[in-house]
Amino acid sequence: MHLPAGNGTFPIIAFRGVSARFGPHWANRDISLDIREGEIHAVVGENGAGKTTLMKVLYGHLRPDSGEILLKGGRVVFHSPRDAMRAGIGMVHQQLLIFPQLTALENVLAGFGRRDGRSGIRQRGQAREELLRICRLFGFDLPLDVPAEGLSFARRQQIELLRILYRRSKILILDEPTSLLSPLEVERLLDLLISLRKEGHTILFISHRLAEVFAVADRISVLRRGRLLGTFAARESTAKEIARLITSEEQAAGGAALEKANEGEGERLEPVLLSLPSPLLELRRITVADSERGTGLKDFSLSIREGEILGIGAVVGNGERVLAQIVAGMLPVERGEIMFDGRSIARMSVSARLKLGLRWLPANPIEEALLPSRPVWENLLLGRQREKPFQSLGWINVPRVLEWAGEQLKDAEVVCSGLTDPVGSLSGGNQQKLVLARVLAGPPRMAVLEQPGRGLDIRAQARLRQRILAMNEKGVSFLIISYDLDELLAVSHRIGIVYRGALAGVAERSEATRETLGRWMLGIADETGKRPDQPGADADRENPPSPEHLAGGEGAAGK
């Protein structure tokens, strides 16, 4: 199944032993991969598997710590994206890099002008003709003279594509281009990729959605925890196999290891569910509109029992953040009801919810939970500044707070030189530990934790799991939201998956397998043919299309 490079096709790009590291964490480890000229090469993997890092290395955003990149057989070193652009490589970023106030035309020309000595106005005229030609060729329906901020996401994405095509880049990198597109727009984009391939472009395509990958890709590379598990021909593998590889713990190098994928790793802590009384938190038919940043929630219902740990998994942007935010009180719900401990809390303020013992660990602590310029002790106090032992008659009892904060820091093993350090000077992992300490101290009745293990090393993650389980035994309930199935499987009683703003399924942990969960996350149907989610419009596209059917190049589009 693992294809050697060649087949008479020339590798236009070759990664040779590329490794990239952030601190102690290897984002890419010894990756060797050939990209053939004129192919659509999909790169898949979980969040944090190193896909984006690898693309950034290729595009000159990042320098690899070791290894090299060969372009058409010759070694190249890109110091910046500009170098990569000059070598004919273009990238469409996940967060689009365009100027919102400029028009499509100006965006394409920005940073490009004057180099060739032509005057601005003439260049504009010629550029307009060229852009119109490209738009006609690829069926872009894009006004060139309207400021980009007024355009839909799909059209703004076309501006980025246009910029690349205008520069005659032959190698295109698309980092999760479909994550914010509607189903119809996705089909158009996939169509475009196929016609680009016909024109002789080489495309590197990152996606979480396997249906899309199988609709267009020639070959698929699977990354897991920074390593390349293998490269597979799309027409010789199935979405199910790839999904299993993506989520499996095994270092599978071929089909043989796939069977063992479900057995998981050795150390699994057993969460004990002490009681099964009434639901503590109940979401009833919640609806929140989609926003710029991702899907909202559609008629979403969920209940968490007292003393339960419920894990929620998702691919980024499927409404999982919205779920946490409405429970914490940071986002209003449009329709529906949230019950906590028998009370309706949907319209309660954040501080009223905190008083009920409902706490929240946001996904980006430095922005959403910390005051970066303030000292460590103030950040630990934040949210408790009106609680009794820390203040009396409105005066903060500083010695008392410092003493308490010192204990918390020691318990949480936060590394810092003192309580008066500004929190912004701590490392990401230490910031995470600090916010966790604040959220879990007390203890709460229920904690909503988004990516609790983020930035923590393996030992700290293990300690966190122990702490969660120990607190759970004393009756604290948890709603844990994570993109890492292992993290969820390690502590949850039940695991649910959110897909496009709806619950794709909930499974008891004893019944949950990575395979099922992974399929739910990627929106792929069950074996029974029963689909995990609702909508009918894009039903066909969701089913893994058979590679033979798509090999001709029509793709999922046109249906």
Add this chain to the structure above:
Amino acid sequence: MPGLTRASKMGKALKLFPVSLPALGVGIVCCMVLALLAGVSPFALFDAIREGAWGGKDAAAATASKITPLLLNGLGVAMAYQADLLNIGCEGQMRLGALAAATFAIFAGGLPWGVLLPLTVLVGALVGALWAFPAVWLKQRRGIHEVISTLLMNYVAIYLADYLVLGPLGDGTVVGRTVEIPSGAIWPVFWHFGRTGITAAPVVALLLCFLAGIWLMRTSWGFEARAAGSGAAAARAAGVPVDRWQRRMFILSGAMAGLAGALETVAVHHRFYRAFSPGYGFDGITAAFLVNADPGWLWLSSLLLASLRSADKWLQLSLGISPAVVLVIQAVLLLAAACRPDFRFLFARAFFKNALPEDGKENGENVAKARLATLPPDREGGSP
């Protein structure tokens, strides 16, 4: 804390000092260059400023009375800034506060002094607050930036005050002043010193600054107000009513500016004078930013600015250079203070090349560091 090295002790002491030394150094060097360009020795310039501001009893008394409006306007700007708002409208708030105090005192002159004296000042503060409120209301309801609205409301206030004092509220002359306020509302001179003497006004202003500093650093409310200003999203998630705190702090800010005007009326001019302010409201911005919006240190910047202001005529007399030099010095100091993070960046780059984030790397730690470099440094200490 045990085990601190001498270097880190010194570092702590420096951290407590609100003005960054590189900024101060750059500011002073610029002033020296300026003096050379004006054709005098830099030391002669500094000496003339000292002489002009503190060289005699009359000069010292005049300087001391100039401190009051600087302290209070500085406090106004600082309170708003602690909640992450910029009140550029102190000048207008102060003028209307001064006019309101004078008018109230004139019309309510029959009240006993024990009532009239405090009430006059409170009316000034109230009008200042009322003039500030629309700006924060517009910001929260309509998304209009408070810098724009307060800046523009200055002009409305200045011309409104001019109209009122040249017309219905004036004394009938073309000077642009009200009649003198009744003696019951006038703050007496309690320290006969120099020609003008010194009233309780600077003492009250100083006390207010220190109280505000303690309130901000040591009470739950002050903590919440600062939290709202140093990370709105995080504060909201911790249950802090961010919008409410911003409103409160902005109203307080306007009240301080109004109070500054009222004190000018009752303690210095004893009437509203159209031209009573050489721009104290704008100097308040400089005063606040020179000490990084820390009310506890406002005395330092106010002292400096009052000295500069009161020495300007002496510069003309002794050195023959334009009094406008003082304005340029102020501007240079403000620019230096405002650029502080960048100076820090500059110095850091020169000395610790490797300590800075590399371009393009987007890992969280570097982003946090880079962001930190653009934030005002923390300095309230609070070690056990």
